[in-house]
Structure formats: structure tokens, C-alpha cells
Amino acid sequence: MFIENELKRLTGNVRVYLDMDGTIVHYDVNNPDNYDIKRPLIDRINKIKYLIKTYDNITFYILSIGNKDVHIDQKNKWLDMYLPLIPKENRVILIRNIGSQLSSATIKKNYINNLNTDDTIVLIDDDPRVLGALAKDNSNNAILYKDSILSD
Numbered sequence: 001m002f003i004e005n006e007l008k009r010l011t012g013n014v015r016v017y018l019d020m021d022g023t024i025v026h027y028d029v030n031n032p033d034n035y036d037i038k039r040p041l042i043d044r045i046n047k048i049k050y051l052i053k054t055y056d057n058i059t060f061y062i063l064s065i066g067n068k069d070v071h072i073d074q075k076n077k078w079l080d081m082y083l084p085l086i087p088k089e090n091r092v093i094l095i096r097n098i099g100s101q102l103s104s105a106t107i108k109k110n111y112i113n114n115l116n117t118d119d120t121i122v123l124i125d126d127d128p129r130v131l132g133a134l135a136k137d138n139s140n141n142a143i144l145y146k147d148s149i150l151s152d
């Protein structure tokens, strides 16, 4: 498992921040808001469950952005169903208000850069804008992976 080979090289406490849409949830272009019917990417979720159970030093978090307050509830319900091993306190679901000047990439970059921890930070995201923003400005030296790290 490629992700396991990457993560097991890291010593000390590791926090892995997981994006949702496009990373562990199928991104449905025609139905971006309807979380009730969003398809879980089961092979990826099974890898994450295995890693949670196998490595005591690795903690998984969710780092996701929604456009409406109702998305917080919807995403939590989805996680309760498909990935309850990530507890509520480790789910960071931020709301980007319509009309906000901040892009999702900036919001995630700021969140990661403002973490105050000695843990190694890993981010897995499908959006190149998020990864690119952090690659340019990465004050916590987060290790950045495209979602495809979860394949093979």
C-alpha cells in the first residue's frame, strides 16, 4: 500500500488531514450539494480504516469546506455512516460564505499554517489549488499529497 509506505517512514506523532469531496467521496459534478446520495470511495476508506487501526502514532482528521451551514450536518452524517473511526472532534468542516474574498485554497492554507503543534502534518487533497497554495506558503512544513496517494 503506497500511502502506508509513505506514512510509516514518519516518526513521532503524525496528523493526516483528509479532504472529503474528490478524496474520500465521489465528486458528483451534477449534484455537488446532495450529501445523502454521495458515493463513498470504499477502497480509499478501507485503507484509512486500516491505517487508523494499525498505527498508534497516526491520527486522521477531516479538513473540508462547505458553502452552507447545512453542509456541516450533512458531512457529519456522511462521516458517521462511512468513516466513524474519525471522531467528531477531529472533523474540521469550515464554511466558506458565498461572496467571501477568501478562496477555499486560502482557507485551507491558513488553517494548516495556523496549527500550533509539533506533530508532523500531512494533507491529502484532490484540489491542485489547495496543494499549490500550501506549496508556496507552508510555514508548518506540511507534507502534501494529491488524493491519488490513496491508490495502490
Ligand SMILES: [Mg+2]
Residues within 6 Å of the ligand: 019, 020, 021, 022, 023, 125, 126, 127
Ligand atoms: Mg476536494
